[in-house]
Amino acid sequence: xxxxxxxxxxxxxxxxxxxxxxxxxxxxxxxxxxxxxxxxxxxxxxxxxxxxxxxxxxxxxxxxxxxxxxxxxxxxxxxxxxxxxxxxxxxxxxxxxxxxxxxxxxxxxxxxxxxxxxxxxxxxxxxxxxxxxxxxxxxxxxxxxxxxxxxxxxxxxxx
Amino acid sequence: xxxxxxxxxxxxxxxxxxxxxxxxxxxxxxxxxxxxxxxxxxxxxxxxxxxxxxxxxxxxxxxxxxxxxxxxxxxxxxxxxxxxxxxxxxxxxxxxxxxxxxxxxxxxxxxxxxxx
Numbered sequence: 001x002x003x004x005x006x007x008x009x010x011x012x013x014x015x016x017x018x019x020x021x022x023x024x025x026x027x028x029x030x031x032x033x034x035x036x037x038x039x040x041x042x043x044x045x046x047x048x049x050x051x052x053x054x055x056x057x058x059x060x061x062x063x064x065x066x067x068x069x070x071x072x073x074x075x076x077x078x079x080x081x082x083x084x085x086x087x088x089x090x091x092x093x094x095x096x097x098x099x100x101x102x103x104x105x106x107x108x109x110x111x112x113x114x115x116x117x118x119x120x121x122x123x124x125x126x127x128x129x130x131x132x133x134x135x136x137x138x139x140x141x142x143x144x145x146x147x148x149x150x151x152x153x154x155x156x157x158x159x
Numbered sequence: 160x161x162x163x164x165x166x167x168x169x170x171x172x173x174x175x176x177x178x179x180x181x182x183x184x185x186x187x188x189x190x191x192x193x194x195x196x197x198x199x200x201x202x203x204x205x206x207x208x209x210x211x212x213x214x215x216x217x218x219x220x221x222x223x224x225x226x227x228x229x230x231x232x233x234x235x236x237x238x239x240x241x242x243x244x245x246x247x248x249x250x251x252x253x254x255x256x257x258x259x260x261x262x263x264x265x266x267x268x269x270x271x272x273x274x275x
Contacts, residue, residue: 024185031181031214032160049245056216060184114253121258123225126217130253 004029015087022080022099024063030084031056034095041088042156050134051093051154057127058097058150059084066101066148092136092155100147106140161213162186165193170269173204175240179211182219190219194226194237203235206268210241220255227259236260240268 002025010017018033020026031052038048059082067080083098106128114129132138137153163186164179174197182190197205207223209215227237238260242250250256262268 024183027183027185027216028160028162028181028214031183045245046248049249052214053216053249056183056214060216060218064184118224118254118258121224121228123221123228124217126221126253130217133253 002026009033014089015085018082018084018086020082022063022067022082022101024060026082027056027059027063030059030082034086037086038093038154041093043093043154047154051095051152054131054134054138054152054154055084055095055097057131058095058152061104061127061150062097062099062101065104066099068102091158092153095152095154097150097152098147103142103148104140106150161211163189164211165189167193167197170206170265173206173269173272174202175206175208175265175269177208177211179213181214181216182212183214183216184218187216187218187222191222191226194222198226198229198233203230203233204272205230205235205237206240206262206265207237208240208265209243209246212243212246215246215250220250220253223259224255236272238262238268238271240265 002021002023006021007026007029008019016037018030020030034055035048035052038051043051062082080101085096087094109128111125111128114126114133117125131152135152136155137151139151142148161180163181165176167174167176176193178190194205223237230237240262242261260271262271
């Protein structure tokens with residue numbers, strides 16, 4: 001049974017790390033932490049919602065795909081979990097979502113955009129296009145030491 | 160950060176479905192289950208009252224599109240009511256408001272199903 005007590009948060013100078021078991025239950029807690037942080041940094045409310053949604057999609061993909069039972073995980077010896085590192089630097093918010101599950105060729109994956117899916121009234125395929133639409137940078141990397149990392153960056157625009 | 164809630168009431172031939180809290184990958188199966196149950200009883204005219212909704216993710220949005228499409232195939236529809244401004248802004252930006260009718264008054268949402 002998932003409980004909020006299983007969320008581990010470590011805050012050091014300029015960096016916040018979050019670790020949760022890999023379960024969709026934790027996403028609303030992650031979104032709440034992200035919103036508070038983005039608000040503190042000074043993002044306007046509509047961009048906070050965008051950041052919240054992009055991070056939610058990134059974590060949802062980890063829960064749904066990275067540790068899917070029908071796939072071979074890369075690091076079977078570890079417990080499935082979502083790990084996040086969030087830091088603010090030079091007017092931007094950098095969020096890294098890390099897992100050690102199934103690798104995914106994110107860079108070459110180019111699903112139809114939101115408008116094309118809506119034209120056909122498709123019930124799915126919106127997650128990655130939303131991430132790309134709402135964040136200024138979306139990069140994926142994978143290696144044997146650190147696992148799979150999705151890096152999301154949002155710049156604080158000067159008003 | 161409220162947990163997801165769903166309930167429904169009948170308004171004549173239209174089912175008014177009230178949702179609240181967060182509609183994300185964890186909670187959207189409950190929405191699917193409730194809407195599927197209504198469809199199975201032949202109810203394809205649905206108004207989703209989103210007044211209490213504080214978040215919707217792509218899983219929830221995708222489910223709404225899928226059910227709206229299916230409802231239209233049965234001469235019905237899924238229409239939205241009382242979408243909170245911060246959610247409306249996002250779904251408008253993404254283009255969802257071009258394919259989903261959105262209302263601000265319950266009477267207008269219910270009446271929108273009446274033949275003109």
